Amino acid sequence: LLKTLEEPPEHVKFIFATTEIRKVPITVLSRCQRFDLRRIPAADLVRLFSTIAAKEGVEIEDEAVQMIARAAEGSARDGLSLLDQAISHGSGHVEASAVRAMLGLADRARIVDLFGHIMTGDVAAALAEFQSQYEAGANPVVVLNDLADFTHLVTRLKYVPEGAEDVSLSEIERTAGTGFAEKVAVSALSRIWQMLLKGIPETENAARPLGAAEMVLIRLAHAASLPSPEDAARRLLALEEGGAAAAPSAPPAGRPQAGGSGSANAVSARQTGEAPRQSATVTMLHPQSAEARQPEIAPQPETVEPEPAPAPEPQKTSAIKSLQDITDLCSKNRAIKMRSEIRNFVRLVRLEPGRLEVNLLPGTSATFLNDLGAKLREWTGESWFVSLSKEAGAPTLLEAEEAEREQRFRDAREDPEIAAILKFFPGAEIRDVRVRAETETADTAESDAPDAAMNEDGDVLPEDDIDE
Template identity: 50%
Template structure:
């Protein structure tokens, strides 16, 4: 309520406004000026108010209360109102009886109300747990709680952001919190209830303060604007209500900023978008239509235009996701958008809800939700947002799983839209629903031939065919198959860990090299069955087996080095450069056909390349 109304206590329920000592002419922000001082002034918290009213009327007042919720919904304010209700006292006057008991019906300022609301009452101690986290701070509270209140009925401890207390501080508070003196009440406020130990939560009566609904927030802001004599249109109020995300304090702070931005002029939605850096709602809808139509060029131009106007790319995608959610809700029930949107948005939402399938909207929501995080984390937000729109436009053409099954199942000839990717983007699918004169390329799916058999076949969908068997004639074929399947781990194990004993189609016997995994046979059995379509017997053998492929390659390399060293040219080179060693020998073209041929007999003919290294470099190599 405003100060002009508070200065008169003749209007049922109004009471004199608290007088603060502040410099003459100092401005008082709206969030403080219109801070509730009674339960009747709280908005959007009716369940909590009803519970507290019944508790006070039945004299069932709890010893500790836990108030939780997001920022700006009134946790600390509610705690102060509760402290005032605990200590409400009103002397008899003008024929009205005295009030000397806890009550939430506080039509007038009581004896202690002014000091409690000014946070200067000696028996109402407010503590910020963010700056008083230690056990020493809690020990002071425990020690002082033993003494009777100096003036009021109850000694009230208000601990804000209670989740910031240390573990030892919480433990030090437990005993007093469970069995406090009769004259002590605890009020806790927190935005992160999960960080409060369950041992503390179980000792408190908990109230979850809710975010304020858009409709309630609009009425509240409109009432304040009337009292402040500020001209503002409904669309601008709707922008503030959305941007506040259910926080009254955020909404009033934005309204304060809007009034200052307007400098006394009527506040319009366009000026408010400029101030907040928001995208125009009509441009957001136009962007969504362009993306669903597959017109990527127009979508990117619209995004760039809003970006140049000052809108944040992540915020643009967030608005786009909100509109997708809005259209989805409109498709389910039009009543969901009666208050939360303007007339133009409702009309467009209803139109798009009829044209777009639920699967398209669901897919768009998922892509945008993932894309928003990508844009926020990207060093180039605009480029990342462009790629999200491209992905969204092309994904709009993808058929649903039901369409895919219907097309693959055969039957009557069906026309299906093939995504024709033109210079401006994809066509078909969801974009076809939004195109005024769609030009679709069609593909005729021929019906599947019926098998010649006596009775009818009860079958839905395509026939699952077994994978053809793959014949492996030798062990090298198996290694090549692993490479073809891009299974590098299995290929390495076959080359380094398998000492082959026997190999034939359907049977593999080998011994394990030192250090090999004992589960290798079971893994190979599964891989072979998946790859070849046939069952394989893979077994470990007690025989030593042949050297592994790696060992065979190393033996051939050593043989080549020994053969090369006998070559006259190589021998002359080694003598010419004392200390040089042969590092590698790279064979000629016919190496694979004759890998074990002595290199010194045909080194010149094949043109082998020999690499030398100084002896001082040998250790590094």
């Protein structure tokens, strides 16, 4: 920069250039006049390098100039260094093949062929083409990077067709890129781009770059034949609609179908003796309710006698009788956090079918009541109203368990036999009290009864020697 200033101004103390402006302290930047240099377009670099080569009397191929301009990435200094290396390698005549070997690049035409094999899903052809490029000296990581560049070019040409006029592009890139942009969907190009972004670092860090790159190509070719997420969702929806349309055509003859799935549940309930399913359950299992599908059912002829009305259903009673039932539902549905909050901080005030009043201790989340009501509606299929009460309510489940445990310890200490043991063995203490069920006690008593009397040595005594 000093050479460009024949007579520097008097206020200029020093001039420096850097490519990492963030590393310069703010105290220095505040005392400097800053000039940000932009990257030079590839087209301008091509013209610059061609002019320099002509003045130096060096013959250079157009494709070689384009490769050097792309490798420079907008820097004239880096591009001139690459041009000097190419001239020294070519001895006055620079060919594209020499520049390609110097940069470790693959032939752009062969990259286009590899992209075409991937888009058609031809794994064998893609691997053969990649192996041929590798044997010719191409670096696997560079091949994947060139493949990503061409994918970006095709995607960009879909929205900016004028980009094909860039002079830094070769003829094969210009024509093939425009052709692929017209045929390949954006979703497929985005999928390939994302897979390459993940596959390139894997190949760089792999102990076997060749094998890692081949695995990336296999994934790309396989993914090219998969439908897009929109097509997959559309096909799934068509299958569901087809199954829903075919289902009503299978009931026995002479039986009306006006009840839809609800009538089928009622019939099965009368046959098995079980309660019919609620409509809420049907709505939860399938987004299209039975009422939404009723217009698709063909009207039945009037000559068919309607099925007799089913007996009135008994009044629905909630399966939730206590807070313990709610915690069991939480465990069943893996709502661990909500189960912990109920056990530790919830005091029951009133519990009725569809209504729950509680008193909360400090420690619950701000949205606990709303979340609990939503979960109860989801798990039971019933409408629940959960409210906060000012009444003290019953102890929490944890408090009740602690009180029950303390009561068991008190009962154990008052037991005469245990009290005698504690008195006979100083320092002994009660660690735990377990309540044995009645059936377990009876079974244990039977198993503990001896089959025959034994003496101190373990010999079985005859019945006559047993002292009653």
